Amino acid sequence: MTEQINKDYLKEKQYKTTQYLEARIKIHSFTENKQSFHQWLYDQYDFSNFKDKKIKVLDVACGTGVFWKQNFDKFKDFDIDLTMTDFADSMLEKSQVSLKDYKFQIKYEIADIEKLEKYKNQFDIVFCHNAVYHAENKDIALNNLLSCLNDDNNSFASITTNSEKHMLNVYEIGRSLDPKFPTDRIIDSFTEELADEMLPKYFKVDKKLELEKLKVTDLEILMNYVASGVEPRNIKLKDSFYDEYSNIAKKEIDTNGYFEIIKRSPLYICKKLS
Numbered sequence: 001m002t003e004q005i006n007k008d009y010l011k012e013k014q015y016k017t018t019q020y021l022e023a024r025i026k027i028h029s030f031t032e033n034k035q036s037f038h039q040w041l042y043d044q045y046d047f048s049n050f051k052d053k054k055i056k057v058l059d060v061a062c063g064t065g066v067f068w069k070q071n072f073d074k075f076k077d078f079d080i081d082l083t084m085t086d087f088a089d090s091m092l093e094k095s096q097v098s099l100k101d102y103k104f105q106i107k108y109e110i111a112d113i114e115k116l117e118k119y120k121n122q123f124d125i126v127f128c129h130n131a132v133y134h135a136e137n138k139d140i141a142l143n144n145l146l147s148c149l150n151d152d153n154n155s156f157a158s159i160t161t162n163s164e165k166h167m168l169n170v171y172e173i174g175r176s177l178d179p180k181f182p183t184d185r186i187i188d189s190f191t192e193e194l195a196d197e198m199l200p201k202y203f204k205v206d207k208k209l210e211l212e213k214l215k216v217t218d219l220e221i222l223m224n225y226v227a228s229g230v231e232p233r234n235i236k237l238k239d240s241f242y243d244e245y246s247n248i249a250k251k252e253i254d255t256n257g258y259f260e261i262i263k264r265s266p267l268y269i270c271k272k273l274s
Contacts, residue, residue, distance in 0.1 A: 023228040025066060026221055030258070032213040037265060038070045041129070041158070044208050044267055047078065049154040050124060054079045058123040058148055060113055061131030062086050065095035072102055080104040083119070085111035087134075116144040123148050126157040133161060133190035142202045149272060156271050157203065163192040163264035170261060174226060177244050178237045182229055192266045203270035210265045215258035222249055222259055 028037060035043075047055075055078055059067070062084040068075075084099075084106060086092050092108045099106060111119075113128070113135050126148045135141035149155045166187065174181035190198075199205050216222045223246055230237065252259045 022064065023221075023224040025064070027214060027216060027225045027261075028263075030214045030216045030218075030221075032215055033210075036070055037210060037212070038067045040210050041067065041160070041267060042071045042074055044269065045156075045158070050078065053124075054081055055125060056123045056150070057082045057125045057127065058119055059084045060111070060116070060126060060128040060145065060148075061091075061134065062095055062127075063091050063129075065098045067127065067129060068095075068102070069098050072099075075104070078104075082106045083123075084108050087112045113141045113144060116148055119148045121147065121150055123150060124152060124155045128157065129160045130162070130187075132159060132195075133187050135190075138190055138194075138198060142198060145270075146202050146272065151272075153271075156269050159195070159199065159268045159270055160265060161190050161192055161195050162187050163266070164188060165262070166191075166264050167261050170226065173245060173248055174230075174241075178241050180235055180237055181241070182233060182235060185229070192264065195266065195268060199268055199270060202273070203268070204273055206269040206271075208267045208269070210263070210267065212263040212265070214261040214263060216249075216261060217253060217258050219246060219250055219253065219259075 031037070033040070057080055059082065062068075063086065065084065068082075082104060084092065084095055085108075086095075087110065089110065092110065096108055113131060114137060126145055128145055132138060132141050132145075145157050145159065149157060171181075171185065196207075223242060226245060227242070249259045
């Protein structure tokens with residue numbers, strides 16, 4: 001079942017602090033790949049046409065700024081005018097702390113992906129990573145991202161999401177232990193499968209795919225990830241839920257040396273239709 005998006009819940013529960021997002025980010029440090037997802041993203045872009053100009057960049061739903069933190073050294077030779085936006089104060093506050101020593105021009109502004117009128121036709125690059133699924137109306141969100149691009153032929157939007165099979169075993173274990181475990185993931189409202197259908201209506205799309213295995217060896221980090229999808233919803237699971245889940249995961253770690261999670265994350269590099 002697809003999660004019905006509730007912006008009040010996202011602001012007041014899921015993203016009131018950065019705690020739950022950071023728990024969800026930390027688990028990805030167990031990647032088997034040689035670079036993180038955010039580092040992989042950078043390597044998919046062609047910035048050669050932007051070398052000799054100031055690049056205006058809009059980051060929609062910037063979160064804690066992890067993309068910029070992990071790739072800052074790669075941007076050091078570019079002249080960047082960066083606008084970081086999020087609908088949650090906590091995310092912008094964390095971004096400001098994370099990026100406080102970075103030298104290029106950064107503005108931080110509260111903005112909702114469904115209300116981006118002030119940014120129309122201004123930017124060379126628009127980043128929107130794992131955020132379209134937070135929009136109540138995906139068509140409005142996608143049209144807004146398109147409208148923020150300027151008319152330069154090299155301008156593009158970078159949009160990411162996840163497959164409906166992404167990290168599925170984590171949720172299947174939860175469902176098997178307690179029927180109240182949330183089976184509707186927010187990401188399911190804009191998965192890879194849905195993005196494949198919707199994005200070509202608005203953009204000329206170049207799709208790239210990152211396939212990844214996480215080999216998690218830290219049980220606490222795994223359990224914090226599991227809790228991050230439950231606690232902000234105030235769902236009361238059976239008292240033994242976390243102990244039972246932990247025992248299953250620990251058994252796999254003891255047997256294999258790690259708890260394996262399969263990721264499938266597409267990147268869509270999107271340009272205006274001709």
